[in-house]
Amino acid sequence: MPAVSTPQVPVSRRRFTALIAGAAVLGAPSLRAQSGNRLVLGQSAAFSGPAAQLGIQFHAGAKLYFDQLNGKGGLNGTSIEIRQLDDGYEPDRCAENTRKLLADDVFALFGYIGTPTSVAALPLATKAETIFFAPFTGAMGLRNPFNRIAFHMRASYNDETALIVRQLTNLGLNKIAVFHQNDAYGKAGLDGVTLALAARSLKPVATATVERNTVDVAQAVDIINAARPDAVVQISAYASCAAYIRAARKAGFGGTFYNVSFVGTQALADTLGPEGAGVAISQVVPTPYSASRPITREFLAAINEGGNKVQPNFSSMEGFMAAKLMAEGARRASGRLSRDTLIAGLESIRGWSMGGFNVSFSPSNHVASSYAELSMITAGGKIRS
Known part of the structure; x- marks a missing residue:
């Protein structure tokens, strides 16, 4: 000003x-x-x-x-x-x-x-x-x-996780694990994934947690890799998600990673660098990279x-x-x-x-949007929707 x-x-x-x-x-x-x-x-x-x-x-x-x-x-x-x-x-x-x-x-x-x-x-x-x-x-x-x-x-996270689970199961990837923060955010995301899987008579093959504001992911990697999932849905912030991706791949995981929007897409891409290629993120606003x-x-x-x-x-x-x-x-x-x-x-x-x-709002509804779409980090570190 x-x-x-x-x-x-x-x-x-x-x-x-x-x-x-x-x-x-x-x-x-x-x-x-x-x-x-x-x-x-x-x-x-x-x-x-x-x-x-x-x-x-x-x-x-x-x-x-x-x-x-x-x-x-x-x-x-x-x-x-x-x-x-x-x-x-x-x-x-x-x-x-x-x-x-x-x-x-x-x-x-x-x-x-x-x-x-x-x-x-x-x-x-x-x-x-x-x-x-x-x-x-x-x-x-x-x-x-x-x-x-x-x-x-x-x-909502239910909207985002429903989209993620629909995408994965449509691809035939039904063995889905959840890596999540050990707090209200992580539980909200886990509940969303569990609800979406239950609608398909499925449940997470494994779940593991990380403490908020930490990157201590070794135990989570061991728990989830042992279940041999097709994909891991991540419900945490960018630092711990990046640490998990690196550690899981180093330990031999060859599946895919999906995140909800709160992860911080650009921050995740910047933190992972070339290792971010193929990581998917659900979004709740339109892409800022295409006009x-x-x-x-x-x-x-x-x-x-x-x-x-x-x-x-x-x-x-x-x-x-x-x-x-x-x-x-x-x-x-x-x-x-x-x-x-x-x-x-x-x-x-x-x-x-x-x-x-x-x-849209109304006197009985204060949630403006249910918009959700998927994006992916490219090999060059760009975000493609």
């Missing part, structure tokens, strides 16, 4: 509502039409540690959208900014960050990264009645039961306009789209912008094409 000559006071959720109410009493213009106001979103995410690229890239994409929106006048003169706090992909740190953000009265919580961290944060957001928007997770436990303040842009959809063209044009400081990848693309979806909900809010009017604005989004990516 360019420097300004007068100090700016961030507009929080309650302060925003109170100031507008005061303006109405005084007969002054609505705050939304005044310049120099900031609407602050709070984000706790991994910006350090083995999962750092997930938070860094998602935040970069979201900030790119909001910065360019702000450069065009924002939302009726109000700019949108993100206050970011690093939780290292650890639930306890995320909970503490969330308490800080709520104490500072941010307007909404936005773009949290991961299942175990979101599981720690959502009850705090619910108690504070603060919107929890577009977490980077597909866990069903964050979606069911329905929560009025929680909005999800991406498809076949208007949303991708918009994203790439924004990167170019911003001086090419943002790396185009699936994680930054998802951040960009999440920011665009929140801004659309705010545009549709009737009257003064508050928690309730933003919720109503978001729930009015029905069958909206976000540049060729269809999204």
Whole structure:
């Protein structure tokens, strides 16, 4: 954001509502039409540690959208900014960050990264009645039961694992093992694979775990290789998945590897280098590497306009789209912008094409999309969808 000559006071959720109410009493213009106001979103995410690229890239994409929106006048003169706090992909740190953000009265919580961290944060957001928007997770436990303040842009892990299992079984690869994180994220992915296999009267031939934020995969490799699976579905972040792939192949595994989108596709490809060839990943947003959809063209044009400081990848693309979806909900809010009017604005989004990516909310459904497709890392380290 360019420097300004007068100090700016961030507009929080309650302060925003109170100031507008005061303006109405005084007969002054609505705050939304005044310049120099900031609407602050709070984000706790991994910006350090083995999962750092997930938070860094998602935040970069979201900030790119909001910065360019702000450069065009924002939302009726109000700019949108993100206050970011690093939780290292650890639930306890995320909970503490969330308490800080709520104490500072941010307007909404936005773009949290991961299942175990979101599981720690959502009850705090619910108690504070603060919107929890577009977490980077597909866990069903964050979606069911329905929560009025929680909005999800991406498809669920059940959607992604159903696609993976369908692809594998259609190829005649029925001996499927699961390597997963030993936490809520890993369990969510394992449940999705197990459910999809059960629909075909199958079950995982082996399962093994890795602790979050570690790469100690030796025991998991021994357990799963002993079952001689055709394929291994991985439910972890890029560092541990890369370590597993290398170790499993070194130990003689010749099958295929499939990952869900949370792995961090570009980070996984960068970590594996030439060893990434043939590794498959399910995706929940369109490819950022081919300008076949208007949303991708918009994203790439924004990167170019911003001086090419943002790396185009699936994680930054998802951040960009999440920011665009929140801004659309705010545009549709009737009257003064508050928690309730933003919720109503978001729930009015029905069958909206976000540049060729269809999204829908309603008063009884806060999951915008079930879109999932498969991609693969090529021998040259590119991502092909």
